[in-house]
Amino acid sequence: MKKKALVSACILGEYCRYDGKTKKINAVIEALGDEYEIIPFCPEAPLFGTPRERINVVEKEGKLRIITDETNVDVTLRLEEEIERFLEKNPAFDRIVLKSKSPSCGYKTTPILNESKEQISLGNGIASTMIAKKFQEIVLESELDFI
Template identity: 25%
Template sequence: MQIPVGISACVLGERVRFDGGHKLNRFIVDELSKYFTFKPVCPEMGIGMQVPRPVIRLLQLPSDEIRLVESKQQDVDYTDKMVAFAHQKASQFDDLCGYVVCAKSPTCGMERVKLHIPNNNTVPGGSVGIYTRELMSKMPWLPVEEDGRLNDPVLRENFVFRIFALHDLYHSVRDQLSAKSIVKFHSRYKLVLMAHSPSAYKALGSMVAHISEWDLDEFYLEYRLQFMEAIKERASRKNKTNVLMHLQGYFKRSLTKEQKKELSDLIMSYKEGHQPILVPLALIKHYLREYPDPYLQLQTFIDPYPEDLKLRYGL
């Protein structure tokens, strides 16, 4: 099943930039398109701007309000049109499981977009593109990432994982909402939460334990928000080591002394940065095939996404 993901049209290779160019991302086109159906959007084209078109920028007024204006004619203002367009698109994005935006763009950039003041100087730290700012405000649970940051293996893995997780939540919970479906989903993601955010692991566990006290629709919306916020935190090597040791504990009655030591040594080697997490996980998967455990076999942490994406090679 293809997962719907929004994307800045230029990142998908469409020639919609101000100068008629594009910013095609090969990883997205060559690898992610096997699993994701990309929904391209060019906000500038969406509000009626053409190709080629004048360069636009973010302008901070003396009142600290941020406007989207033409670089050479700062009285030509596109802010209101862009905000209205972003709200319109967000209302159509109920099924989206992620969004890839174009870095540095005054409409689509997610962070550190150049922010000018009237004398043409820039504000340290920059800002967020108008379209992306509104999108993230309307859909705070949605995984959003910039094209350039996908070159970082840790950020790439976390972003793609969150897309698969949100799709799983929609497919197994939202589309068949019940207390049972929520409990089953949460059970499968316990080790994931333990790796990403031990505090959220406890908080969400308590929340699920008291699900009978909630209106189910309200619970789902709050759970989605907190769950997606929790897995946005990058799983540390320390937390992942704890999860691996937790997994190891399930085999203590099945393994020989030598097998236990071999697995323990691999986990410590990963902890010290000498091995990728795939190495101890491969042995854990091997033992899980030999000594099946219904609880472990359902844990998303072990197989969070298709193996051929090779996202854990650098972790």
């Protein structure tokens, strides 16, 4: 049986980004292709559709929340539930590759904003935070590790 890799769907060529585009990275697909069964992951598209309003990680009263860019709706809980559902269905992985800089998938590379939408640091998206906590034995990678 093949090992399993969780990979952000936009890296795999799915047109699931907020702007309706993809971020296909052939180097990731080629590196994992033969050895791994690749499980695509995108928590935003099933919830909000594509294209959709951009979301941001915003520090609010000391906590990180996921807030829509123009309408200022807090979608943190909805995303948490979607990611939880995915992880319940897919409880085991051998490798994890997540898209950098994303408010969902980015790991240590995602802009963290204050309530005035100014960048105050770099950190994690909501999915990478939950995934890192669940799979502490796996070193999270991004497409940047392949190019």
